[in-house]
Structure formats: C-alpha cells, structure tokens
Amino acid sequence: MTYRAVLGTRHVARLLAGTLTGRMPSGMVAVALVLWVTGNGGALATASTLAAVYGLTASITQPVKGRLMDRHGQTRVSAPAAVIASGSLFALPAIGPDGATWAVGAAVALAGIANPPLESGLRSLWPSVVTDPGQRRVIQALDTGSQGLMYVAGPLLATWLAAAFGADVALFAAGGFSLFGTAVVLTSTPSRAWRPDRDDDTAGGVGRGGPRPLLGAGLVLLCAGLAGIGVALGGLAVWAAGVAEAHATGWLTGVLPAAFSTGSFLGGLLFARLPRRAASGTQLAVTASLFAAGWLGLLAQPGPHVAIVAAALPGLFLTMVITSGFETVDTLAPASRATEAYAWLILAVGTGQATGTALAGRFAGDLLILSALPAAGAGAAFAVFVLARPVLGPRRRLGRHRRTSTPSSPSHPLTEGETFMPVKTSWTVIHSCGHEVTHNLADRAADRRAGFARWLEARDCSACWKAAREADTAAKEQWLAARRAEEQAAATEWAEQFGMPPLEGPERALAWGERSRFQLVTAAYTALVTEGSWAEEDWAVLEEKVRTIGRAGWWIDQREADANDLPELLTAATSDDVGTENPHR
DSSP, X not given: OOHHHHHTSTTHHHHHHHHHHHXXXXXXXXXXXXXXXXXXXXXXXXXXXXXXXHHHHHHHTHHHHHHHHHHHOSHHHHHHHHHXXXXXXXXXXXXXXXXXXXXHHHHHHHHHHTOOOHHHHHHHHHHHHOOSHHHHHHHXXXXXXXXXXHHHHHHHHHHHHHHHHOHHHHHHHXXXXXXXXXXXXXXXXXXXXXXXXXXXXXXXXXXXXXXXOSSOHHHHHXXXXXXXXXXXXXXXXXXXXXXXXXXXXXXXXXXXXXHHHHHHHHHHHHHHHSOOOSOHHHHHHHHHHHHHHHGGGGGGOOOHHHHHHHHXXXXXXXXXXXXXXXXXXXXXXXXXXXXXXXXXXXXXXXXXXXXXXXXXHHTTTOHHHHHHHHHHHHHHHHHHHHHTGGGSSOSSOOOSSOOSSOOSSOOOOOOTTOOOOOOOOEEEEEOTTSOEEEEEOTTSOGGGHHHHHHHHHTSOOTTSTXXXXXXXXXXXXXXXXXXXXXXXXXXXXXHHHTTOOOOBSOHHHHHHHHHHHHHHHHHHHIIIIISSSOOHHHHHHHHHHHHHBOBHHHHHHTTTSOGGGHHHHHHHOOGGGBOSSOOOO
C-alpha cells in the first residue's frame, strides 16, 4: 500500500488540504495577536492574555460543536461557524488594539468559540471516504502527522505577514484561511452527503444495559491519558525558550518545536506503514511508553545541536499515540456521537497542553525541571494507558471475519436451558429530517423489525418532509454508487473465500442481499467470537446455518439488525427463506 495510492483515492487529498488550510488560524492567531498588540505599543501581558483566551475558547467548545455536528450535519454547523469566526478576526483591525478592551476581548473570544470543528469533522468523514481499514489507518496517521506541520508553518507565516505588511494583514489572512478551507471541505461530496450513523446506540438493546453513555470509563481514561500527552506538548515550548536562553541562541526557540513537529510528521509516515495487530489498549500503552522514553534525552541537558535531535526523537512517537487514541474511539463511542467523542479527545490534549505550559512557566528558571516536565507528562499518560487496558478495547485481535465497526455488546453461545434475550420491540428512528420518533414494532416478526425501522428512517416525518429535499441529489447518488461498488467487491471476495452459496431472488435484489449478508455476518463474528466468548467450533455451526438462508430479501431485511441477534434471527427464518443451492462446501 503506497502513499500515492492512498492520497489518490477520490476526495482524500481535497479533504486533507481543505482541513489543514481551514485550521491554519490555530497556528497563526496567537502569534498574530501578540504582534498586533505589541506592535502598536500594547503590553505583552495583554497580548498573551488575548492569545490564551482564543486558545481556551476554541478548545473548550469543541465537544459542544461536535455534538451539534452529530445532530445536524457538518454544513449547518461549520458554515456559520466559519463566517462568525472569520468575521470576528476581520473586525479586530477595525476595532484597533487600543480600542475598547471589552470589544477586543469579545471579538477574540467569539473567534475562538466559533472556530469551525474541522478536525473532528474530518475524522468522522474518513469511514465513508475510505472503506478499506488498512488505507484508513494510513490516512489517519498522515492526518495526525500533518497537523504538526501546521503549527510550524502557521507561526512562521503570521510572523512574515506581520513584518512585511503589518499585523492587520496577518489577522485578515487567518480569517481568510478559515473561510477558504472550510468552504473546500463543506462543498465536497462526502461532507454534503455525510449523515451521522443513526444505528441503535444501546448496550445490547432494550433490557440489556439501556442507553449507551458517551463518557464511559474507557473514554474518560483515554482522555485522561491524552491530557498527559498534552502536558508534554505544553512544556516543550517553554523548555525550548529555556534552552535558547541558557545557550544564548535565540534561534533555538523556534527550531526546537519545529524539529519536534518534523519528527511527528516523519513518525506518521512510518506508523502508517506498520501493520497493527495488537489490541487498542496494548497499542496505546506501547506507543505511550516509546513517547515517554523519547523525552529522557532532555534530562542530559544537551547542547544546541544535540538538543535539536533530542527534540525530534519524541516527536517520532507523537503521531503514533494520537492516532492510536483516535482509533480507540471507534470501539468506545456510539457511532451516532463519534464527532463529539473525537472533539473530547481534542479538548483533552488542548487542556493538557495549557496545563503543561502553565506548569513550565512556574519553573521557567530551572532548566532541569523544564527538561523533566515533558517526560513526566508522557510517563503519566503511559501509566494511565497501562491501567486502563481492560476498558480500552478488546484484547483479542480480529479473526477471519474482520470488521472495523464494533457491535454494541458481546454475546455467548447457548447452553442447555438458556435462551437469547428477545429482539427489541421499541425502535427509536431518526427520520431524514432530523426528528426523532420512537416506534413500537412488537406487532412485526423479529426478523422483520430492523428492515421496517430502516424503511421508516429513510423517510421524513410528515411535518417537514419538504425541508429534507436537497439540491445535490445527483452528486450524492454518484458518491453512494461508488461506495456501494467498493462494498460489493468486498462482499463478493468474502463469499468466495468462505464458500457462501449465491443468493436467490429478483435480479435487482441480489447484489444488495450479498452486501447485507457480508456486513451482518462479519459483524456477528466480531461480536460473538472475537469480542465475545464463542469458540470457533460454535461459530462453525452457526456459519452452516448462514449458508442455508438463500433468499436475498431476507438478508436485506436484516441489514440494520444488531449483530448479536444473528443466531435468533436465523432461528426465526422460515422455509421460504431457505435457498435451493447446496449450502455445503
């Protein structure tokens, strides 16, 4: 798998470039504000406070914006956010650094609050853009690694614009980047067609755990560990300034963070090519240990040139930790709140970074403590991940039926006298217009409910059916057709590999039925065997039952069913659903 092939995938380069461009204010605004205030005779303390206000408001509002995006889609959230954020930055030169304090502070705070959530939004788009799990891991690693370069290019660009044209131009440029980058992302077909996954977000359905919370123990511990990573990042800049002062080499203040970011990008290129077979909890613990070990070289207090290498070394492992964290979210958070979950991780890193900067500021005069602080933060993250391994995902790697999505809860094979929990009868449907309605489907057969719920979900409620029509229907259908073609190829390959007989039914339903069978069976294998307690022998018995169901319409009806319910659904199938082909290999 080459980077050229991955980046050549449709929409990937555009989404990456647009997101990086739209997020340039995150690397530019703090420096531009400092130059804007001090260049007009203002105090450095005032400039630093404004920069801190921008960073803090942009971070703490991430989960709220992520939740709104999960509920209303990307365009309805990021488009007005980009306009408000850019407008606030454009207003600052008009107000002037010597203008009313409340007006300047309000404009800066509003720019941070409205900063569009492009990063968490991009993470939510990848599953629909890149369906192959291996390619998706490459994209996520490249995505994370390239973020570091933004924090190198952003400050340099802001400094150059301020020196060449004035700090007002730097602020205008930051706002322009936000508008342009957001427009590039939101006008892409994946973003326009994206809708949050409205699958059942319960821990096993009705009567088996109730609603699944977002901030469970696993996600809380994951955020705590990533906050430790943020502490290390926050201490880096102050340590770089301390080293520069100790050796009377001012250029180190910028070069050392740049070396760290370069190492992060290179580490992302390396990590994207490495096969990942370890469970998510183990992967986090290992990468965090490498990240912590990379900081130990700072304790030797090296000279200027060796310090550049010492700063780049932990950077090699930063992308590995952050990417592993985002991959772990897919196993911990409900699919319909994935964007919000990603935003919590971004907030955790940002909060830790602010804490690390504050702690380093208190010990700015002691270079040894400044050298030890990043290692301490990374070591704390490693300790959290080691202790949290049992709740950070499955310990056993995926078996032969591999799936990237994680079912809501594990199950187990039947023993004598034991029965399965009934298939739920109450289905909460999010209509295409966004309204949520609970339907009682108890009057329908167990193996018909998921299909009927899907039928309801595809339609607007009567009050706003006109509002759900969109102008880009043709573009969406083209994108969906390409995605279905990829899924059909995977389903065909899987059927040949495991000797699944061809399905029967109307010609137009055969391909759909094959895709539905592939998705449900592979998800069930993950739930029952990989993450549950079934043995391969138990699965082999169930697999033979799968081969007997040859009616394509039956599999289509089950395409939205809970993977844990597959044994009961197969039992509920009637003789009409059994195919005429020989089901045995």
